[in-house]
Each structure stands twice: as structure tokens, then as C-alpha cells.
Amino acid sequence: MNWLGIILVPLFLVALYIILKFTWGEEGKDERGAQVLSKSYMASMPILPIGWLILELIQDSIGMSYDNYRYWIWILVLAIFIVQGAVIAVYRLKV
Amino acid sequence: MKLKSSGEIKNRLAVLRAEKKWSQKEVAEMLGVSRQTIVSLEKNKYNPSLKLAFEIAVLFEKEITDVFQYVREEEE
Numbered sequence: 001m002n003w004l005g006i007i008l009v010p011l012f013l014v015a016l017y018i019i020l021k022f023t024w025g026e027e028g029k030d031e032r033g034a035q036v037l038s039k040s041y042m043a044s045m046p047i048l049p050i051g052w053l054i055l056e057l058i059q060d061s062i063g064m065s066y067d068n069y070r071y072w073i074w075i076l077v078l079a080i081f082i083v084q085g086a087v088i089a090v091y092r093l094k095v
Numbered sequence: 096m097k098l099k100s101s102g103e104i105k106n107r108l109a110v111l112r113a114e115k116k117w118s119q120k121e122v123a124e125m126l127g128v129s130r131q132t133i134v135s136l137e138k139n140k141y142n143p144s145l146k147l148a149f150e151i152a153v154l155f156e157k158e159i160t161d162v163f164q165y166v167r168e169e170e171e
Binding site for chain 1: 127128129130131132135140141143144147
């Protein structure tokens with residue numbers, strides 16, 4: 001399953017750069033920036049509770065090793081940042 | 096009478112800015128927003144808050160209705 005991490009880590013780094021550049025930069029500080037950031041939080045934040053719930057349901061039904069559980073939590077965390085970065089990158093061009 | 100909510104808010108920011116011969120960057124600095132916000136406003140992609148709309152009107156020494164217009168869908 002490490003291939004997923006190999007794909008996601010570079011995407012995560014790019015997304016992190018987009019998020020930090022937007023948030024700390026001039027663009028993220030005014031009301032339009034706040035609107036773009038709010039949109040990105042709305043898209044990315046539900047990933048963790050929903051993903052976590054799915055993992056718990058899998059754990060309860062078919063079981064999962066601790067290593068696998070840890071791995072998927074790590075993927076969820078990466079996914080949150082990737083989705084947030086993607087939404088910022090797309091939405092800042094639309095609004 | 097029921098108003099349709101599918102109308103659009105349009106503005107004359109680009110025209111007024113050209114009249115004053117101000118750059119987008121200058122207007123952004125005067126309003127305390129990013130240049131991208133001015134770009135989006137001029138393209139009518141972004142509707143400002145009421146506060147920013149009034150600040151724009153004050154900056155250009157106009158009434159708010161001289162800068163912003165609500166265009167209902169059936170009027171287009």
C-alpha cells in the first residue's frame with residue numbers, strides 16, 4: 001500500500017505550499033480570501049470524521065491491523081490537505 | 096410581490112477606475128484588499144460585502160447605486 005503514500009506525499013507538499021502561500025499572503029487576508037478559505041475548509045474538513053467513521057466500521061465488521069489503521073489515518077490527513085489545496089487553487093480562479 | 100433571487104449584481108468599477116486613471120493595485124491598496132479581489136470585482140465574478148461596496152462608493156465619490164446595480168434575470 002506504500003504506492004498510495006508515494007503518490008500522495010508530493011501532492012500533499014504542493015497542496016501545503018498552495019494553502020500556506022494563500023493563507024499567509026495578501027490574497028487570503030481580505031473578505032474574498034476569507035470566502036475562498038471558508039469554501040476550502042467546507043470541502044476538506046468532513047474528510048476526517050467521515051473517513052474515521054468508515055475506518056471504525058471496517059474495524060468493527062471485518063477487522064483491521066493497527067499498522068493498517070495507522071496507515072489509513074495518515075492517508076486521511078494527507079487527503080484533507082490535498083483537497084483543501086485543490087479547492088483553493090480552483091476556487092481562487094473562479095471567484 | 097416576490098423578488099426572484101436569480102438576479103446578478105453588476106458594477107462599474109472598471110469604468111470608474113479608468114476615469115480616475117488608477118491602477119488595480121492602487122485601488123486595492125486604497126481599499127485594503129488584494130489586487131485579485133479588484134480583478135474579480137471588475138469581472139463581476141465576486142460580490143463584495145455591503146461594507147466593501149460602500150467603501151468603494153466612498154472612494155470613487157459616488158452613490159452606491161452609481162457603482163453597483165442589481166440586474167434581475169428577466170431584465171437581461
